[in-house]
Amino acid sequence: MTAPWTPDEMMTVAAARLLWDGCVCFVGIGLPSAAANLARQTHAPDLVLIYESGTLESRPSVLPLSIGDGELAATATSVIPLPEIFSYWLQSGRIDVGFLGAAQIDRFGNLNSTTIGDYHHPRTRLPGAGGAPEIAVHARRTFVVLKQTARTFVPKLDFCTSAGFLTGSGARATTGAPGLGPQVVITDLGVMKPAPDTEELELVSRFEGVTTDQVRSATGWDLRIAERLETVAPPTPDELRILRDLHARTRAAHARRVELPC
Amino acid sequence: MLMDLKDAIAQHVEDGQTLALEGFTHLIPFAAGHEIIRQGRRDLHLIRMTPDLIYDQMIGAGCARALTFSWGGNPGVGSLHRLRDAVEKGWPHPLELHEHSHAGLAAAYTAGASHLPFGMLRGYLGTDLAQVNPDIRSVACPYTGEAIATVPALHPDITILHAQKADRRGNVLLHGIVGAGKEAALAARKLLVTVEEVVEDLGAAPNAIILPHWVVTAISHVPWGAYPSYAQGYYERDNAFYLDWDDIARDRETFLAWLDLHVMHTGDQAAFLRSLARCAAEVP
Numbered sequence: 001m002t003a004p005w006t007p008d009e010m011m012t013v014a015a016a017r018l019l020w021d022g023c024v025c026f027v028g029i030g031l032p033s034a035a036a037n038l039a040r041q042t043h044a045p046d047l048v049l050i051y052e053s054g055t056l057e058s059r060p061s062v063l064p065l066s067i068g069d070g071e072l073a074a075t076a077t078s079v080i081p082l083p084e085i086f087s088y089w090l091q092s093g094r095i096d097v098g099f100l101g102a103a104q105i106d107r108f109g110n111l112n113s114t115t116i117g118d119y120h121h122p123r124t125r126l127p128g129a130g131g132a133p134e135i136a137v138h139a140r141r142t143f144v145v146l147k148q149t150a151r152t153f154v155p156k157l158d159f160c161t162s163a164g165f166l167t168g169s170g171a172r173a174t175t176g177a178p179g180l181g182p183q184v185v186i187t188d189l190g191v192m193k194p195a196p197d198t199e200e201l202e203l204v205s206r207f208e209g210v211t212t213d214q215v216r217s218a219t220g221w222d223l224r225i226a227e228r229l230e231t232v233a234p235p236t237p238d239e240l241r242i243l244r245d246l247h248a249r250t251r252a253a254h255a256r257r258v259e260l261p262c
Numbered sequence: 263m264l265m266d267l268k269d270a271i272a273q274h275v276e277d278g279q280t281l282a283l284e285g286f287t288h289l290i291p292f293a294a295g296h297e298i299i300r301q302g303r304r305d306l307h308l309i310r311m312t313p314d315l316i317y318d319q320m321i322g323a324g325c326a327r328a329l330t331f332s333w334g335g336n337p338g339v340g341s342l343h344r345l346r347d348a349v350e351k352g353w354p355h356p357l358e359l360h361e362h363s364h365a366g367l368a369a370a371y372t373a374g375a376s377h378l379p380f381g382m383l384r385g386y387l388g389t390d391l392a393q394v395n396p397d398i399r400s401v402a403c404p405y406t407g408e409a410i411a412t413v414p415a416l417h418p419d420i421t422i423l424h425a426q427k428a429d430r431r432g433n434v435l436l437h438g439i440v441g442a443g444k445e446a447a448l449a450a451r452k453l454l455v456t457v458e459e460v461v462e463d464l465g466a467a468p469n470a471i472i473l474p475h476w477v478v479t480a481i482s483h484v485p486w487g488a489y490p491s492y493a494q495g496y497y498e499r500d501n502a503f504y505l506d507w508d509d510i511a512r513d514r515e516t517f518l519a520w521l522d523l524h525v526m527h528t529g530d531q532a533a534f535l536r537s538l539a540r541c542a543a544e545v546p
Binding site: 029064065066070119122124127128132159161162163 | 286287288311312331332333334335337338339341342345346349350361362363364365368369371372383384385386387388389390391394408437438439440441442443444445471485486489490492494497498499500501502503504505532535536538539542
Protein backbone atom coordinates (compact mmCIF):
# COMPACT_ATOMS: atom_id res chain seq x y z
CA MET A 1 0.00 0.00 0.00
CA THR A 2 1.35 3.43 -0.84
CA ALA A 3 1.25 6.13 1.78
CA PRO A 4 -1.34 8.83 1.18
CA TRP A 5 1.43 11.43 1.23
CA THR A 6 4.70 11.80 -0.63
CA PRO A 7 8.17 11.65 0.97
CA ASP A 8 8.57 15.34 0.04
CA GLU A 9 5.42 16.22 1.94
CA MET A 10 6.55 14.21 4.97
CA MET A 11 9.93 15.98 4.85
CA THR A 12 8.30 19.42 4.70
CA VAL A 13 5.90 18.61 7.54
CA ALA A 14 8.69 17.19 9.71
CA ALA A 15 10.76 20.34 9.12
CA ALA A 16 7.80 22.63 9.83
CA ARG A 17 7.15 20.96 13.18
CA LEU A 18 10.63 21.93 14.39
CA LEU A 19 9.80 25.65 14.26
CA TRP A 20 8.16 27.15 17.31
CA ASP A 21 5.82 30.11 17.59
CA GLY A 22 7.68 33.39 17.85
CA CYS A 23 10.95 31.93 16.60
CA VAL A 24 13.00 34.15 14.26
CA CYS A 25 13.83 32.12 11.20
CA PHE A 26 16.19 32.98 8.32
CA VAL A 27 14.61 31.23 5.37
CA GLY A 28 16.06 29.94 2.12
CA ILE A 29 14.06 29.37 -1.02
CA GLY A 30 12.43 26.01 -1.84
CA LEU A 31 11.80 23.41 0.83
CA PRO A 32 12.83 25.62 3.80
CA SER A 33 10.42 28.30 2.64
CA ALA A 34 7.62 25.75 2.23
CA ALA A 35 8.27 24.33 5.70
CA ALA A 36 8.47 27.74 7.36
CA ASN A 37 5.25 28.94 5.77
CA LEU A 38 3.49 25.70 6.64
CA ALA A 39 4.54 26.22 10.26
CA ARG A 40 3.26 29.81 10.15
CA GLN A 41 -0.08 28.64 8.82
CA THR A 42 -0.44 25.84 11.35
CA HIS A 43 1.07 25.82 14.84
CA ALA A 44 3.31 28.92 14.70
CA PRO A 45 1.31 31.94 13.51
CA ASP A 46 3.84 34.37 15.00
CA LEU A 47 6.86 32.76 13.42
CA VAL A 48 9.08 35.57 12.11
CA LEU A 49 10.36 34.89 8.59
CA ILE A 50 13.40 36.78 7.40
CA TYR A 51 14.49 36.41 3.79
CA GLU A 52 18.00 37.39 2.77
CA SER A 53 16.64 39.85 0.21
CA GLY A 54 16.00 42.14 3.17
CA THR A 55 12.39 41.42 4.06
CA LEU A 56 11.70 41.33 7.80
CA GLU A 57 8.67 39.37 8.97
CA SER A 58 7.21 38.45 5.58
CA ARG A 59 3.79 36.78 5.54
CA PRO A 60 3.45 35.49 1.99
CA SER A 61 0.20 33.80 0.96
CA VAL A 62 1.95 31.93 -1.84
CA LEU A 63 5.50 30.59 -1.77
CA PRO A 64 7.99 32.84 -3.50
CA LEU A 65 9.80 31.44 -6.56
CA SER A 66 12.80 33.65 -5.85
CA ILE A 67 14.17 34.98 -2.61
CA GLY A 68 13.05 38.46 -3.64
CA ASP A 69 9.53 38.09 -5.04
CA GLY A 70 7.31 41.16 -4.62
CA GLU A 71 5.00 39.19 -2.34
CA LEU A 72 7.76 39.00 0.30
CA ALA A 73 8.28 42.76 0.29
CA ALA A 74 4.58 43.62 0.10
CA THR A 75 3.74 41.47 3.16
CA ALA A 76 6.80 42.39 5.26
CA THR A 77 6.86 44.59 8.35
CA SER A 78 9.95 46.26 6.91
CA VAL A 79 12.29 45.91 3.96
CA ILE A 80 15.92 46.83 4.57
CA PRO A 81 19.08 46.99 2.46
CA LEU A 82 20.79 43.66 2.00
CA PRO A 83 24.09 44.53 3.74
CA GLU A 84 22.06 45.26 6.90
CA ILE A 85 20.41 41.85 6.86
CA PHE A 86 23.78 40.19 7.09
CA SER A 87 25.42 42.64 9.50
CA TYR A 88 22.69 43.98 11.83
CA TRP A 89 20.47 40.90 11.87
CA LEU A 90 22.43 37.74 11.15
CA GLN A 91 25.95 38.59 12.32
CA SER A 92 24.61 40.32 15.42
CA GLY A 93 23.01 37.08 16.59
CA ARG A 94 19.32 37.91 16.15
CA ILE A 95 18.42 34.75 14.24
CA ASP A 96 17.11 31.70 16.15
CA VAL A 97 17.05 29.26 13.26
CA GLY A 98 18.78 29.25 9.90
CA PHE A 99 17.31 26.84 7.41
CA LEU A 100 19.77 25.46 4.87
CA GLY A 101 19.73 23.09 1.93
CA ALA A 102 22.73 21.68 0.05
CA ALA A 103 23.81 19.37 -2.76
CA GLN A 104 26.11 17.37 -0.48
CA ILE A 105 26.42 16.81 3.27
CA ASP A 106 29.03 14.87 5.20
CA ARG A 107 28.84 13.00 8.50
CA PHE A 108 29.57 16.18 10.47
CA GLY A 109 26.90 18.26 8.76
CA ASN A 110 29.32 20.27 6.61
CA LEU A 111 27.60 21.38 3.40
CA ASN A 112 28.51 21.76 -0.27
CA SER A 113 26.49 23.95 -2.61
CA THR A 114 29.39 25.05 -4.82
CA THR A 115 30.70 22.36 -7.19
CA ILE A 116 30.58 18.66 -7.90
CA GLY A 117 34.08 17.62 -8.89
CA ASP A 118 37.16 19.82 -8.71
CA TYR A 119 36.47 23.54 -8.21
CA HIS A 120 38.62 24.58 -11.16
CA HIS A 121 37.34 21.84 -13.48
CA PRO A 122 33.88 21.09 -12.12
CA ARG A 123 31.72 18.27 -13.42
CA THR A 124 28.73 20.28 -12.25
CA ARG A 125 28.89 23.91 -11.33
CA LEU A 126 26.26 24.55 -8.63
CA PRO A 127 24.91 28.03 -7.75
CA GLY A 128 27.34 28.59 -4.88
CA ALA A 129 27.28 30.01 -1.38
CA GLY A 130 24.70 32.80 -1.24
CA GLY A 131 24.00 33.53 2.40
CA ALA A 132 24.76 30.01 3.62
CA PRO A 133 28.34 30.26 5.00
CA GLU A 134 27.42 33.05 7.42
CA ILE A 135 23.99 31.61 8.26
CA ALA A 136 25.82 28.39 9.18
CA VAL A 137 28.09 30.35 11.51
CA HIS A 138 25.79 32.95 13.08
CA ALA A 139 22.28 31.52 13.35
CA ARG A 140 21.87 30.14 16.89
CA ARG A 141 21.19 26.80 15.28
CA THR A 142 20.65 25.54 11.76
CA PHE A 143 18.28 22.95 10.39
CA VAL A 144 19.34 21.28 7.16
CA VAL A 145 16.89 19.81 4.68
CA LEU A 146 17.84 17.72 1.67
CA LYS A 147 16.92 14.47 -0.02
CA GLN A 148 18.91 11.50 1.13
CA THR A 149 20.86 9.44 -1.39
CA ALA A 150 24.37 8.03 -1.44
CA ARG A 151 25.24 10.88 -3.84
CA THR A 152 24.10 13.62 -1.44
CA PHE A 153 25.23 11.98 1.81
CA VAL A 154 28.91 11.61 0.98
CA PRO A 155 32.00 10.51 2.95
CA LYS A 156 33.93 13.55 1.68
CA LEU A 157 32.55 16.81 0.27
CA ASP A 158 33.85 17.95 -3.12
CA PHE A 159 33.87 21.47 -1.66
CA CYS A 160 33.00 22.78 1.80
CA THR A 161 30.72 25.80 1.33
CA SER A 162 29.29 26.02 4.84
CA ALA A 163 30.68 24.73 8.09
CA GLY A 164 28.84 22.18 10.15
CA PHE A 165 30.91 20.53 12.90
CA LEU A 166 34.03 20.46 10.66
CA THR A 167 35.92 17.36 11.87
CA GLY A 168 33.65 16.85 14.87
CA SER A 169 34.41 16.30 18.58
CA GLY A 170 34.41 20.01 19.37
CA ALA A 171 36.32 21.26 16.29
CA ARG A 172 33.62 23.81 15.50
CA ALA A 173 33.73 25.36 18.95
CA THR A 174 37.46 26.15 18.59
CA THR A 175 36.79 28.38 15.55
CA GLY A 176 34.77 30.86 17.61
CA ALA A 177 31.61 30.31 15.55
CA PRO A 178 28.84 31.70 17.75
CA GLY A 179 26.03 29.46 16.45
CA LEU A 180 25.54 25.88 17.62
CA GLY A 181 25.66 24.48 14.09
CA PRO A 182 23.38 21.92 12.45
CA GLN A 183 21.14 20.62 15.21
CA VAL A 184 18.78 18.66 12.96
CA VAL A 185 19.03 17.21 9.45
CA ILE A 186 15.69 16.35 7.87
CA THR A 187 15.55 14.19 4.76
CA ASP A 188 12.86 12.37 2.82
CA LEU A 189 13.61 9.26 4.89
CA GLY A 190 14.00 10.48 8.43
CA VAL A 191 15.71 12.77 10.89
CA MET A 192 19.35 12.92 12.02
CA LYS A 193 20.95 14.76 14.92
CA PRO A 194 24.58 15.19 15.97
CA ALA A 195 25.79 12.78 18.63
CA PRO A 196 26.70 14.74 21.80
CA ASP A 197 30.33 13.55 21.94
CA THR A 198 31.60 13.14 18.38
CA GLU A 199 29.06 15.48 16.74
CA GLU A 200 28.63 12.86 14.02
CA LEU A 201 25.13 12.67 12.57
CA GLU A 202 23.03 9.88 13.97
CA LEU A 203 19.67 8.65 12.71
CA VAL A 204 17.18 9.40 15.49
CA SER A 205 13.89 8.81 13.70
CA ARG A 206 12.50 7.37 10.50
CA PHE A 207 9.40 8.20 8.59
CA GLU A 208 6.61 5.66 8.63
CA GLY A 209 7.25 2.82 6.17
CA VAL A 210 11.00 3.53 5.94
CA THR A 211 13.46 0.83 7.07
CA THR A 212 16.81 1.43 8.72
CA ASP A 213 18.47 -0.46 5.85
CA GLN A 214 16.87 1.92 3.41
CA VAL A 215 18.38 4.90 5.24
CA ARG A 216 21.76 3.16 5.51
CA SER A 217 21.93 2.42 1.80
CA ALA A 218 21.05 6.05 1.03
CA THR A 219 24.06 7.19 3.07
CA GLY A 220 27.62 7.21 1.71
CA TRP A 221 29.17 6.35 5.07
CA ASP A 222 28.43 3.87 7.80
CA LEU A 223 25.55 5.74 9.42
CA ARG A 224 25.21 5.62 13.18
CA ILE A 225 21.77 4.66 14.43
CA ALA A 226 20.45 5.95 17.74
CA GLU A 227 19.77 3.34 20.39
CA ARG A 228 16.22 4.54 20.75
CA LEU A 229 15.05 4.94 17.17
CA GLU A 230 11.70 6.65 16.85
CA THR A 231 9.10 6.91 14.11
CA VAL A 232 7.95 10.35 13.01
CA ALA A 233 4.18 10.76 13.25
CA PRO A 234 2.68 10.96 9.76
CA PRO A 235 1.26 14.27 8.52
CA THR A 236 -2.10 15.15 10.05
CA PRO A 237 -5.01 15.81 7.67
CA ASP A 238 -4.71 19.52 8.52
CA GLU A 239 -1.00 19.68 7.79
CA LEU A 240 -1.50 17.92 4.46
CA ARG A 241 -4.44 20.07 3.43
CA ILE A 242 -2.70 23.33 4.28
CA LEU A 243 0.54 22.27 2.58
CA ARG A 244 -1.27 21.12 -0.56
CA ASP A 245 -3.33 24.32 -0.70
CA LEU A 246 -0.14 26.32 -0.34
CA HIS A 247 1.52 24.43 -3.19
CA ALA A 248 -1.57 24.68 -5.41
CA ARG A 249 -1.81 28.45 -4.87
CA THR A 250 1.91 28.72 -5.51
CA ARG A 251 1.81 26.73 -8.76
CA ALA A 252 -1.06 28.83 -10.06
CA ALA A 253 0.70 32.06 -9.13
CA HIS A 254 4.00 31.06 -10.73
CA ALA A 255 2.35 29.95 -13.97
CA ARG A 256 0.51 33.25 -14.31
CA ARG A 257 2.20 35.33 -16.97
CA VAL A 258 2.74 39.01 -16.54
CA GLU A 259 0.75 40.83 -19.16
CA LEU A 260 3.15 42.79 -21.33
CA PRO A 261 2.36 46.44 -22.09
CA CYS A 262 1.96 45.98 -25.84
CA MET B 263 21.70 63.91 -17.51
CA LEU B 264 18.52 62.47 -19.05
CA MET B 265 19.54 60.62 -22.19
CA ASP B 266 18.56 57.77 -24.43
CA LEU B 267 19.76 54.41 -23.06
CA LYS B 268 21.53 53.66 -26.33
CA ASP B 269 23.58 56.85 -26.01
CA ALA B 270 24.25 56.32 -22.30
CA ILE B 271 25.71 52.86 -22.94
CA ALA B 272 27.63 54.02 -26.04
CA GLN B 273 29.15 56.99 -24.18
CA HIS B 274 30.03 55.34 -20.90
CA VAL B 275 30.45 51.56 -21.24
CA GLU B 276 33.74 50.44 -22.75
CA ASP B 277 35.30 47.07 -23.46
CA GLY B 278 37.35 45.71 -20.58
CA GLN B 279 35.59 47.67 -17.84
CA THR B 280 34.38 46.42 -14.50
CA LEU B 281 30.60 46.67 -14.41
CA ALA B 282 28.07 46.07 -11.66
CA LEU B 283 24.44 45.74 -12.75
CA GLU B 284 22.82 45.39 -9.34
CA GLY B 285 19.27 44.86 -8.11
CA PHE B 286 18.52 41.86 -5.91
CA THR B 287 15.84 39.88 -7.78
CA HIS B 288 13.93 43.19 -7.88
CA LEU B 289 14.90 46.15 -10.14
CA ILE B 290 17.40 44.22 -12.25
CA PRO B 291 18.46 46.47 -15.16
CA PHE B 292 17.62 44.07 -18.00
CA ALA B 293 17.15 46.79 -20.63
CA ALA B 294 20.64 48.14 -19.96
CA GLY B 295 22.14 44.65 -20.07
CA HIS B 296 20.46 43.98 -23.41
CA GLU B 297 21.79 47.25 -24.80
CA ILE B 298 25.31 46.26 -23.76
CA ILE B 299 24.81 42.96 -25.62
CA ARG B 300 23.51 44.80 -28.71
CA GLN B 301 26.49 47.13 -28.73
CA GLY B 302 28.80 44.11 -28.60
CA ARG B 303 30.86 45.04 -25.53
CA ARG B 304 33.58 42.51 -24.75
CA ASP B 305 35.99 41.54 -22.01
CA LEU B 306 33.86 42.91 -19.23
CA HIS B 307 34.45 42.02 -15.61
CA LEU B 308 30.88 41.62 -14.36
CA ILE B 309 29.97 41.99 -10.70
CA ARG B 310 26.60 40.99 -9.23
CA MET B 311 25.63 39.23 -6.03
CA THR B 312 23.23 37.05 -8.00
CA PRO B 313 24.15 36.92 -11.72
CA ASP B 314 20.51 36.04 -12.53
CA LEU B 315 19.22 35.77 -16.09
CA ILE B 316 20.75 39.07 -17.17
CA TYR B 317 24.33 37.88 -16.65
CA ASP B 318 23.43 34.45 -18.03
CA GLN B 319 22.49 36.31 -21.21
CA MET B 320 25.54 38.59 -21.20
CA ILE B 321 27.90 35.67 -20.52
CA GLY B 322 26.25 33.56 -23.25
CA ALA B 323 26.46 36.52 -25.64
CA GLY B 324 30.21 36.68 -25.10
CA CYS B 325 30.43 39.99 -23.19
CA ALA B 326 32.23 38.70 -20.10
CA ARG B 327 35.81 37.83 -19.19
CA ALA B 328 35.36 37.58 -15.42
CA LEU B 329 32.56 37.32 -12.88
CA THR B 330 32.50 38.41 -9.25
CA PHE B 331 29.44 36.90 -7.58
CA SER B 332 28.02 35.14 -4.56
CA TRP B 333 25.11 33.01 -5.81
CA GLY B 334 24.78 31.99 -9.46
CA GLY B 335 21.51 30.18 -10.00
CA ASN B 336 18.08 30.75 -11.51
CA PRO B 337 16.24 31.34 -8.22
CA GLY B 338 13.77 28.58 -7.41
CA VAL B 339 14.33 27.01 -10.82
CA GLY B 340 17.87 25.63 -10.99
CA SER B 341 21.02 26.37 -12.94
CA LEU B 342 22.05 29.32 -15.02
CA HIS B 343 22.97 27.17 -18.01
CA ARG B 344 25.01 29.79 -19.88
CA LEU B 345 27.06 30.54 -16.75
CA ARG B 346 27.60 26.82 -16.26
CA ASP B 347 28.58 26.29 -19.88
CA ALA B 348 31.19 29.06 -19.60
CA VAL B 349 32.61 27.65 -16.35
CA GLU B 350 32.42 23.97 -17.25
CA LYS B 351 33.21 24.09 -20.99
CA GLY B 352 34.65 27.55 -21.63
CA TRP B 353 31.82 28.51 -24.02
CA PRO B 354 31.77 31.03 -25.58
CA HIS B 355 34.80 32.12 -23.52
CA PRO B 356 36.39 30.82 -20.35
CA LEU B 357 35.14 32.82 -17.38
CA GLU B 358 37.39 33.82 -14.50
CA LEU B 359 35.49 33.47 -11.20
CA HIS B 360 35.87 35.65 -8.12
CA GLU B 361 33.54 33.91 -5.75
CA HIS B 362 32.19 35.18 -2.44
CA SER B 363 29.31 34.71 -0.03
CA HIS B 364 26.49 37.28 0.06
CA ALA B 365 27.77 38.71 3.34
CA GLY B 366 31.28 39.01 1.89
CA LEU B 367 30.18 40.76 -1.29
CA ALA B 368 27.88 43.06 0.69
CA ALA B 369 30.87 44.01 2.86
CA ALA B 370 32.99 44.62 -0.27
CA TYR B 371 30.40 47.00 -1.76
CA THR B 372 29.97 48.78 1.58
CA ALA B 373 33.74 49.25 1.86
CA GLY B 374 33.80 50.59 -1.71
CA ALA B 375 31.04 53.07 -0.95
CA SER B 376 32.88 54.14 2.22
CA HIS B 377 36.29 54.42 0.53
CA LEU B 378 37.83 51.95 2.93
CA PRO B 379 40.46 49.57 1.55
CA PHE B 380 38.58 46.45 2.62
CA GLY B 381 35.36 45.21 4.15
CA MET B 382 35.24 43.09 7.28
CA LEU B 383 32.96 40.37 8.48
CA ARG B 384 32.85 37.49 10.86
CA GLY B 385 32.52 35.19 7.93
CA TYR B 386 33.88 32.44 5.71
CA LEU B 387 34.57 30.34 8.81
CA GLY B 388 35.44 26.77 7.90
CA THR B 389 34.64 27.17 4.21
CA ASP B 390 36.84 26.31 1.23
CA LEU B 391 36.01 29.65 -0.43
CA ALA B 392 39.19 31.30 0.85
CA GLN B 393 41.23 28.53 -0.76
CA VAL B 394 39.86 29.30 -4.22
CA ASN B 395 39.57 33.08 -3.85
CA PRO B 396 42.85 34.67 -2.70
CA ASP B 397 40.98 37.95 -2.10
CA ILE B 398 39.41 36.44 1.01
CA ARG B 399 41.89 37.11 3.81
CA SER B 400 41.82 38.16 7.44
CA VAL B 401 43.11 40.76 9.88
CA ALA B 402 43.66 40.52 13.60
CA CYS B 403 41.35 42.78 15.58
CA PRO B 404 43.64 45.43 17.15
CA TYR B 405 41.66 45.28 20.40
CA THR B 406 41.14 41.58 20.95
CA GLY B 407 43.32 39.80 18.41
CA GLU B 408 40.30 38.00 16.97
CA ALA B 409 40.76 37.02 13.31
CA ILE B 410 38.23 38.89 11.17
CA ALA B 411 37.66 37.97 7.50
CA THR B 412 38.36 40.70 4.96
CA VAL B 413 37.42 41.31 1.36
CA PRO B 414 38.90 44.07 -0.81
CA ALA B 415 36.66 47.05 -1.52
CA LEU B 416 34.84 46.98 -4.83
CA HIS B 417 35.03 49.99 -7.12
CA PRO B 418 33.18 49.20 -10.34
CA ASP B 419 34.02 51.48 -13.27
CA ILE B 420 30.29 51.69 -13.75
CA THR B 421 27.31 50.62 -11.69
CA ILE B 422 23.98 50.38 -13.47
CA LEU B 423 20.71 50.32 -11.53
CA HIS B 424 17.05 50.32 -12.42
CA ALA B 425 14.79 52.41 -10.15
CA GLN B 426 11.18 53.45 -9.91
CA LYS B 427 11.51 57.21 -10.36
CA ALA B 428 13.76 60.12 -11.12
CA ASP B 429 12.94 63.80 -11.01
CA ARG B 430 14.04 66.32 -13.63
CA ARG B 431 17.13 67.29 -11.66
CA GLY B 432 18.25 63.67 -11.71
CA ASN B 433 17.51 62.57 -8.16
CA VAL B 434 16.66 58.88 -8.16
CA LEU B 435 14.22 57.09 -5.84
CA LEU B 436 14.16 53.35 -5.30
CA HIS B 437 12.01 51.34 -2.93
CA GLY B 438 10.99 47.78 -2.15
CA ILE B 439 13.77 45.21 -2.10
CA VAL B 440 16.84 47.34 -2.75
CA GLY B 441 19.56 44.72 -2.29
CA ALA B 442 23.02 46.27 -2.30
CA GLY B 443 22.00 48.83 -4.93
CA LYS B 444 22.83 51.92 -2.90
CA GLU B 445 26.24 50.57 -1.88
CA ALA B 446 27.06 49.47 -5.44
CA ALA B 447 26.03 52.91 -6.70
CA LEU B 448 28.20 54.82 -4.24
CA ALA B 449 31.16 52.46 -4.74
CA ALA B 450 31.28 53.10 -8.50
CA ARG B 451 33.17 55.70 -10.51
CA LYS B 452 30.11 56.30 -12.69
CA LEU B 453 26.44 55.56 -12.08
CA LEU B 454 23.91 54.93 -14.85
CA VAL B 455 20.26 54.55 -13.91
CA THR B 456 17.21 53.49 -15.89
CA VAL B 457 13.84 54.47 -14.41
CA GLU B 458 10.19 53.62 -14.83
CA GLU B 459 9.08 57.24 -14.62
CA VAL B 460 10.45 60.74 -14.75
CA VAL B 461 8.40 63.01 -12.47
CA GLU B 462 8.37 66.62 -11.35
CA ASP B 463 8.47 65.73 -7.66
CA LEU B 464 9.58 62.41 -6.14
CA GLY B 465 7.28 62.97 -3.15
CA ALA B 466 9.58 60.76 -1.10
CA ALA B 467 9.53 60.27 2.67
CA PRO B 468 12.61 61.67 4.44
CA ASN B 469 14.11 58.21 4.99
CA ALA B 470 13.54 56.99 1.46
CA ILE B 471 16.51 55.72 -0.50
CA ILE B 472 17.47 58.53 -2.83
CA LEU B 473 20.55 58.70 -4.99
CA PRO B 474 21.07 62.44 -5.31
CA HIS B 475 21.64 63.95 -8.73
CA TRP B 476 25.30 64.77 -8.08
CA VAL B 477 26.23 61.07 -7.82
CA VAL B 478 24.29 60.09 -10.93
CA THR B 479 26.10 60.16 -14.29
CA ALA B 480 23.14 59.57 -16.58
CA ILE B 481 19.48 58.62 -16.37
CA SER B 482 17.45 56.92 -19.07
CA HIS B 483 13.70 56.68 -19.05
CA VAL B 484 12.94 53.01 -19.77
CA PRO B 485 9.48 51.81 -18.74
CA TRP B 486 9.54 48.07 -17.98
CA GLY B 487 13.33 48.32 -17.97
CA ALA B 488 13.61 45.61 -15.31
CA TYR B 489 11.38 43.05 -17.02
CA PRO B 490 11.33 39.97 -16.57
CA SER B 491 12.49 41.06 -13.11
CA TYR B 492 10.11 43.59 -11.60
CA ALA B 493 9.57 47.09 -10.33
CA GLN B 494 7.41 47.19 -7.22
CA GLY B 495 4.38 49.39 -7.82
CA TYR B 496 4.66 48.98 -11.62
CA TYR B 497 4.72 45.33 -12.65
CA GLU B 498 5.39 41.96 -11.06
CA ARG B 499 8.24 39.54 -11.55
CA ASP B 500 7.41 37.28 -14.48
CA ASN B 501 8.05 34.02 -12.68
CA ALA B 502 6.69 32.12 -15.69
CA PHE B 503 9.48 33.63 -17.80
CA TYR B 504 12.10 32.58 -15.24
CA LEU B 505 10.68 29.05 -15.44
CA ASP B 506 10.77 29.18 -19.27
CA TRP B 507 14.38 30.37 -19.24
CA ASP B 508 15.53 26.95 -18.06
CA ASP B 509 14.63 25.47 -21.46
CA ILE B 510 15.69 28.47 -23.52
CA ALA B 511 19.17 28.62 -22.02
CA ARG B 512 19.83 24.90 -21.64
CA ASP B 513 21.19 24.51 -25.11
CA ARG B 514 23.50 26.84 -27.06
CA GLU B 515 21.49 26.94 -30.28
CA THR B 516 18.16 27.64 -28.59
CA PHE B 517 19.79 30.38 -26.54
CA LEU B 518 21.45 32.00 -29.57
CA ALA B 519 18.20 31.89 -31.53
CA TRP B 520 16.36 33.54 -28.62
CA LEU B 521 19.05 36.18 -28.23
CA ASP B 522 19.12 36.91 -31.95
CA LEU B 523 15.35 37.20 -32.28
CA HIS B 524 14.50 39.11 -29.11
CA VAL B 525 17.62 41.13 -28.30
CA MET B 526 19.82 41.57 -31.36
CA HIS B 527 16.89 42.21 -33.69
CA THR B 528 15.11 44.64 -31.41
CA GLY B 529 16.25 48.20 -30.90
CA ASP B 530 15.10 48.86 -27.37
CA GLN B 531 13.11 47.51 -24.42
CA ALA B 532 9.73 48.36 -25.97
CA ALA B 533 10.65 46.41 -29.10
CA PHE B 534 12.02 43.57 -26.94
CA LEU B 535 8.67 43.34 -25.13
CA ARG B 536 6.74 43.47 -28.44
CA SER B 537 8.94 40.68 -29.78
CA LEU B 538 8.23 38.49 -26.73
CA ALA B 539 4.50 39.24 -26.94
CA ARG B 540 4.43 38.37 -30.65
CA CYS B 541 6.19 35.11 -29.97
CA ALA B 542 3.79 34.23 -27.13
CA ALA B 543 0.80 34.97 -29.38
CA GLU B 544 2.11 32.55 -32.02
CA VAL B 545 2.35 29.68 -29.56
CA PRO B 546 -1.07 28.01 -29.41
